Amino acid sequence: MIRLLLPLVTFVGLIGLLIIGMQTADERKLVDSPLVGRPIPNLVLPQLHQPAKTTSTADRLGEVWVLNVWGSWCQSCRIEHPYVGRLAKESGVPVVGFNWKDERDDALRWLSQFGDVWAYHMVDYEGRSAIDLGVYGAPETFLIDHRGIIRHKHIGPIDETILGDLMARIQRLQQEVGA
Amino acid sequence: MIAELGQVFLSLALILALVLSVVPLYGAYKNRPALMAMAHTLVIGHFVFALAAYIALSIVFFNHDFTVTYVATNSNLLLPWYYRLSAVWGGHEGSLLLWILMLAGWMLLVSLLSRSLPRAFIARVLAVMGMISVGFLLFTLLTSNPFDRLIPGPLDGQDLNPLLQDPGMIFHPPLLYMGYVGFAVAFGFAIAGLLGGRVESEWVKWSRPWTLMAWAFLTVGIALGSWWAYYELGWGGWWFWDPVENASFIPWLIGTALIHSQAVTEKRGAFPAWTILLAIAAFSMSLLGTFLVRSGVLTSVHAFANDPERGMFILGFMIVVTGGALLLYALRAPRIMTGKGFDFMSRESLLLLNNVFFTVSAAMVLLGTLYPLIIDMMGWGQISVGPPYFGAMFVLLMTPVVLLMPLGPFSRWGKDELWRVVFPLLGSLVLSLVAALIIVAWLDAWSARAITGWMGGLWLIFGSFHYLFDRQKRSRFGLPRHQLGMIMAHAGVGVFIIGVAMVESATYERDVRLTPQESVSVAGYEFTLLEVVSVKGPNWIADEARFTISKDGEVIQEMAPQKRLYHRSGQTMTQVALRPGLFKDLYIAMGEELDAQSNAWSIRIHIKPFIRWIWGGALLLALGATLAATDRRYRLQQRQSATEGVDASAASSA
Amino acid sequence: MRKALLLTAWLLALGLSDQSLASAIEPLPFRSDVEEIRFKALAEEIRCTVCQNQSLADSDAPLAQDLRQELFVMIQDGRTDQEIRNFMVERYGDFVLYRPPLASHTLLLWGGPILLLLIGLLGSVIIIRQRRALL
Numbered sequence: 001m002i003r004l005l006l007p008l009v010t011f012v013g014l015i016g017l018l019i020i021g022m023q024t025a026d027e028r029k030l031v032d033s034p035l036v037g038r039p040i041p042n043l044v045l046p047q048l049h050q051p052a053k054t055t056s057t058a059d060r061l062g063e064v065w066v067l068n069v070w071g072s073w074c075q076s077c078r079i080e081h082p083y084v085g086r087l088a089k090e091s092g093v094p095v096v097g098f099n100w101k102d103e104r105d106d107a108l109r110w111l112s113q114f115g116d117v118w119a120y121h122m123v124d125y126e127g128r129s130a131i132d133l134g135v136y137g138a139p140e141t142f143l144i145d146h147r148g149i150i151r152h153k154h155i156g157p158i159d160e161t162i163l164g165d166l167m168a169r170i171q172r173l174q175q176e177v178g179a
Numbered sequence: 180m181i182a183e184l185g186q187v188f189l190s191l192a193l194i195l196a197l198v199l200s201v202v203p204l205y206g207a208y209k210n211r212p213a214l215m216a217m218a219h220t221l222v223i224g225h226f227v228f229a230l231a232a233y234i235a236l237s238i239v240f241f242n243h244d245f246t247v248t249y250v251a252t253n254s255n256l257l258l259p260w261y262y263r264l265s266a267v268w269g270g271h272e273g274s275l276l277l278w279i280l281m282l283a284g285w286m287l288l289v290s291l292l293s294r295s296l297p298r299a300f301i302a303r304v305l306a307v308m309g310m311i312s313v314g315f316l317l318f319t320l321l322t323s324n325p326f327d328r329l330i331p332g333p334l335d336g337q338d339l340n341p342l343l344q345d346p347g348m349i350f351h352p353p354l355l356y357m358g359y360v361g362f363a364v365a366f367g368f369a370i371a372g373l374l375g376g377r378v379e380s381e382w383v384k385w386s387r388p389w390t391l392m393a394w395a396f397l398t399v400g401i402a403l404g405s406w407w408a409y410y411e412l413g414w415g416g417w418w419f420w421d422p423v424e425n426a427s428f429i430p431w432l433i434g435t436a437l438i439h440s441q442a443v444t445e446k447r448g449a450f451p452a453w454t455i456l457l458a459i460a461a462f463s464m465s466l467l468g469t470f471l472v473r474s475g476v477l478t479s480v481h482a483f484a485n486d487p488e489r490g491m492f493i494l495g496f497m498i499v500v501t502g503g504a505l506l507l508y509a510l511r512a513p514r515i516m517t518g519k520g521f522d523f524m525s526r527e528s529l530l531l532l533n534n535v536f537f538t539v540s541a542a543m544v545l546l547g548t549l550y551p552l553i554i555d556m557m558g559w560g561q562i563s564v565g566p567p568y569f570g571a572m573f574v575l576l577m578t579p580v581v582l583l584m585p586l587g588p589f590s591r592w593g594k595d596e597l598w599r600v601v602f603p604l605l606g607s608l609v610l611s612l613v614a615a616l617i618i619v620a621w622l623d624a625w626s627a628r629a630i631t632g633w634m635g636g637l638w639l640i641f642g643s644f645h646y647l648f649d650r651q652k653r654s655r656f657g658l659p660r661h662q663l664g665m666i667m668a669h670a671g672v673g674v675f676i677i678g679v680a681m682v683e684s685a686t687y688e689r690d691v692r693l694t695p696q697e698s699v700s701v702a703g704y705e706f707t708l709l710e711v712v713s714v715k716g717p718n719w720i721a722d723e724a725r726f727t728i729s730k731d732g733e734v735i736q737e738m739a740p741q742k743r744l745y746h747r748s749g750q751t752m753t754q755v756a757l758r759p760g761l762f763k764d765l766y767i768a769m770g771e772e773l774d775a776q777s778n779a780w781s782i783r784i785h786i787k788p789f790i791r792w793i794w795g796g797a798l799l800l801a802l803g804a805t806l807a808a809t810d811r812r813y814r815l816q817q818r819q820s821a822t823e824g825v826d827a828s829a830a831s832s833a
Numbered sequence: 834m835r836k837a838l839l840l841t842a843w844l845l846a847l848g849l850s851d852q853s854l855a856s857a858i859e860p861l862p863f864r865s866d867v868e869e870i871r872f873k874a875l876a877e878e879i880r881c882t883v884c885q886n887q888s889l890a891d892s893d894a895p896l897a898q899d900l901r902q903e904l905f906v907m908i909q910d911g912r913t914d915q916e917i918r919n920f921m922v923e924r925y926g927d928f929v930l931y932r933p934p935l936a937s938h939t940l941l942l943w944g945g946p947i948l949l950l951l952i953g954l955l956g957s958v959i960i961i962r963q964r965r966a967l968l
Contacts, residue, residue, distance in 0.1 A: 562927045
């Protein structure tokens with residue numbers, strides 16, 4: 001009897017797996033970054049507004065900050081733009097832009113059209129540094145703590161719910177600074 | 180108007196399928212011949228309405244009726260008529276309709292060709308297939324109706340996906356579905372066998388030619404898909420182990436096991452329960468394939484538009500069909516050991532091994548395909564399972580199969596001696612090893628893959644022919660078709676292996692930058708780019724690179740790959756140029772324009788040795804199966820059982 | 834629900850940015866055939882993260898182009914295959930490897946079929962022993 005039931009049991013297991021798989025199909029399309037929990041790579045990049053000046057990811061050591069990857073070519077970046085603005089205004093931490101695989105003129109035009117809500121922008125037109133950050137599609141948002149560790153990465157546009165989630169996370173990170 | 184008619188036809192087909200899945204079954208249960216006989220009439224009506232619905236959709240496409248959503252999204256005013264007709268199965272909804280038509284066609288054939296089988300049995304088979312049709316008709320009407328209107332309709336449709344505007348894509352899906360759906364026949368026979376309590380060898384005997392035909396279609400369908408992937412987009416590969424490809428390969432592997440286990444069960448009555456299980460599994464895996472392709476549960480290069488709701492429907496359908504079948508199996512499968520005994524060295528044992536290796540391979544492909552799901556469910560992170568895994572595992576599992584295959588035909592049923600089987604084959608073995616080395620030396624293709632590939636391939640070819648000559652010496656009438664078919668199929672595997680080994684070990688591939696009048700030499704061939712010109716097609720424009728290819732200073736061929744821009748969708752597509760050959764293909768694909776001033780382009784040139792052998796081998800497999808399916812003895816058997824079987828089956832019905 | 838919609842839109846946008854249906858064809862200045870073969874082999878076993886199940890070798894997506902460039906530079910620098918794989922994994926995780934590493938979480942993947950085969954062979958021996966008795 002057990003031998004005859006075995007195929008049915010296996011089949012039920014398979015169906016269970018597929019049902020769960022259906023629920024997680026969209027999530028699984030997002031690739032988790034192995035960099036979360038590790039120090040942010042030290043990247044030295046020119047600024048968008050003053051190309052002669054460079055900034056480094058190490059400059060922000062000692063404070064909680066946000067790095068937001070965007071490009072003027074990226075449709076979803078336009079969708080999340082107002083939420084990035086609110087994040088910058090309400091969170092009280094610096095939100096730095098990471099202008100990825102763009103053209104300088106396009107990026108500046110885009111900013112003047114939609115508004116420049118970031119503290120400043122690091123520029124990576126070759127896409128070389130983005131690889132070190134494990135960036136694979138704009139928009140992406142990194143939360144970095146005061147020790148320079150990447151604590152969280154959000155892939156895809158920010159919306160109301162995500163904004164709330166990011167705010168709460170930032171708050172917790174700031175409490176760590178005090179402790 | 181025609182779209183509405185199509186919808187009515189589909190609904191009528193559904194009603195007939197509903198009646199079909201209940202009445203003949205009840206008739207078989209109560210032993211009422213009139214009710215059982217209704218199955219044949221219902222099947223004819225069901226087919227007629229399915230065909231009418233299909234024709235309605237074709238007319239709607241042909242007439243550019245963009246007020247039908249499916250036409251508006253899959254066709255276009257500029258689309259040539261032949262692609263308008265093949266666009267019917269270019270998307271999810273229409274391909275389901277094709278699936279239904281094919282199921283109806285198989286049912287009609289079963290009904291026409293199996294009149295001689297016991298009435299109750301065939302009534303059950305058709306009823307089970309009717310239930311499957313109910314599921315697919317409901318699926319179509321409820322979630323994926325190809326006749327849905329779009330009011331007001333657009334002036335022009337979005338185009339048919341350019342990838343599908345190709346001769347290979349016209350034939351690939353229909354053949355593949357013929358295979359998938361064909362397994363529904365074997366499934367129906369197995370379930371009818373379980374229902375009727377006639378689980379001995381008889382249902383196996385009757386279903387063998389059907390299983391062989393379904394398997395042959397599936398083989399050609401997969402081979403066509405592979406051929407298409409090879410020349411489409413300039414990929415140049417022939418198999419990618421993508422989830423969608425695996426979805427068709429798993430039923431094929433199970434089907435292969437099924438064909439061989441049916442042989443044992445028919446001849447020796449040895450594994451009736453296992454054969455039923457395989458028949459259920461083969462069709463269930465076809466359903467699973469449909470689910471994987473259409474639900475979006477896995478990421479694939481070539482899936483249909485994904486829709487979770489549709490996925491849930493197919494899943495529910497699978498639960499009913501497969502779950503029900505397996506429950507029935509648990510309740511009614513034969514529990515006692517039946518059939519004649521056999522020894523370690525016997526044809527039964529070898530076929531048993533065949534079944535072990537093929538089912539484990541199917542399980543391996545399934546495991547690899549679903550492993551990303553498993554690992555995510557366990558919270559162990561994310562991984563990808565790709566060609567390196569499948570390739571290594573598959574070669575590992577198939578090596579014993581290749582080594583043992585020629586022994587199968589030579590071995591006797593029941594009890595044999597190892598030396599008696601191996602001894603006559605020693606000649607073939609030595610010959611294949613020597614010939615492999617000579618050929619590899621002659622081709623100058625020294626690599627472990629090429630050498631082992633040639634050895635294995637020739638071993639199968641020589642071993643098969645050896646059997647052919649051996650038999651022909653002994654029999655006065657020549658070989659029956661089922662034996663010829665088997666020899667052809669086994670030799671086909673050999674041809675296939677040689678193709679794979681050569682392609683994987685001796686392909687030349689180079690990406691070059693070329694300006695007009697510049698040439699590059701690859702593997703002894705001189706490729707000269709003459710000019711890059713603009714050309715116009717019915718619904719696209721293209722840059723065309725005109726090449727001449729010369730060898731030893733002599734021009735042997737002109738080739739013209741294109742880079743097409745499709746008007747409506749704005750998609751660009753690479754159209755490769757091929758010079759096919761028995762021993763090597765020359766292959767050119769255009770990349771990007773690198774410099775507009777000098778007209779420099781990036782160009783990919785492949786030299787693919789023996790690639791035609793891959794599909795040639797598959798064709799031999801399918802031809803062999805067809806030959807075996809049309810053997811005289813199946814027709815004779817049916818006539819015999821017509822006289823003796825009827826009353827016996829009526830009496831044994833539960 | 835809204836979240837799901839947004840996510841879908843974003844995924845769609847990623848897909849649409851890949852408008853060109855073509856494989857990646859780019860002539861790179863390799864110094865030898867060996868280098869070119871290594872490059873192709875590696876590009877084929879590394880997955881393009883933004884694509885629908887395509888390798889770096891097969892994809893035309895901008896990120897895939899960048900990563901191929903990176904791969905090319907690393908090969909020119911004389912890095913080993915394993916170093917290159919590690920480079921990719923450190924940035925994108927095990928997901929980028931089409932050849933899953935042998936580890937505790939892939940034990941079932943690599944070992945499962947072998948185990949099944951052993952069970953199948955053992956089962957065959959048992960079955961044949963039973964059948965022998967019928968001879």
